[in-house]
Amino acid sequence: MQKIASNQSFGGLQQRFTHTSEVLNCEMTLAVYLPPQAQQQNVPVVYWLSGLTCTDENFVQKAGAQRVAAELGVMLVIPDTSPRGEEVPDAPDGAYDLGKGAGFYVNASQAPWDQHYRMYDYITIELPKLITSHFPVKPGKAAICGHSMGGHGALTIGMRNPEKYCSISAFSPIVAPSTCDWGRKALSTYLGDDESVWAAYDSCKLIEQREGQHVQPILIDQGTSDEFFDSQLLTRPFDEISQQQQRDNIDVRYQPGYDHSYFFVASFIEDHLRFHAKHLNAQ
Template sequence: MTLEQTASNRCFEGEQLRFKHQSQTLGCEMVFSLYLPPQAKTQKVPLLYWLSGLTCTDENFVHKAGAQRYAAEHGIAILCPDTSPRGDDVPDDAEGAWDFGKGAGFYVNATQAPWSSHYRMYDYVTQELPEIAAGFDSLDSARCSISGHSMGGHGAMVIALRNPGTYTSVSAFSPIVAPTQCPWGEKALGNYLGEDHSEWANYDACALIAAGASQLPLLVDQGEADDFLEEQLRTELLEQTCSEQGYAATIRRQAGYDHSYYFVASFIGSHIAFHAQTLAAE
């Protein structure tokens, strides 16, 4: 696979990089951002995957979260993919809605036309990106964790729960915890996967935990002033499911915080420290 580096910026003595490549999984050109901490100059470093939310690209987190400072302190690389396939040949929502289509891949493998030819973000994150990461001499890509925000929080939890032993830990900000039970999820899963709700459950963190998914360290932060909390995010369902299943998740409700990257920036340091602790134990 050929990677083309398109940007490089020095940041906290490390490097913030951006690449583009032709994705075999998605059938289009894709971009991703990669932060290499200063430790990567002399040794292999573990990797944190970050999955962003609706309407985002690979750069929202890079520009707004302030994560590089903490990644440099702990010696962790961060890989941020885009949130969907892109390009003129990639189908989009017919009405141009922001919650479906481009920028809204929901980290699933679509089975329904016309989406199935490109919208395979689950495989892109779990298969193609790790193959790319393994090609970087400075990355210990076998030691990895995963995190995300909103739609990306949903993706991070689902991917970690469905791939036991692959990720040392998972965390999420404002995640869509039960997409089978909220309007965003019902629209996305219905269009991408069709009407078989048993397929939907494969991409629902609450359903996976209820079905007995293996436990791994899980940290969730949810702002209580989040406009999407009641209708779309449904944090109470995750709290209930974890309690019923004895799943030892840390779910923190943060008073006064909304859905924005101001919220993410406020707590990203503790999330990176959380992942650093589990990665160090590997």
């Protein structure tokens, strides 16, 4: 890992790194916030997954998470949203919802995407190994959260890997990608036309499959004035299935008047970090 930036923040360090990813077959950039407690001891880690068009910088600069992370003694890890570089394929028409900035946290199986777009393995395997080998991480104490496409990633990755993540949270998540425009475009391109394969990356399908089984504690916030709330099937379908299954450890909150922006994320990120800290610090 090559450090390319480091700034003091609330007694800790907000840092940025590049590294060569074997999984994605390209150079990647990521951000890490080290709370002041990391100078003396191992600390739990919260992984943040960002949404369409974002890089690692959006959350770092707009969410205002460092103050609370410093208080709670939680490390924040913020990866990019897709592979990058001249050799990495992109949407032929330059569309924002496919290709660079739109990895959707899946392992692509279709050419030419399958040579680089393996964000699922990057987030679940390569990135944690990288973080634990370079930073004072408390073993077995990780959580995952995200926004929009990143909320989709957090829910699917978290539910599929309960041994890796103590808790899950999301802002305005794409919960039914198999049936919304953003999701169908990405999943058909990266995974092919067999929709049965898509189910592994659809949080509604995943929780249906887990009826009667344990799922980690989940917190979701959704703005009622989100411009994509209905058109991209955000949050509500997952909420309805959770209620049908009577899951009391899934808390879905609808926030009146809030939209899809980072103003929304910044308004409630403290709640999410405190939610994760409670479960990360549980015995």
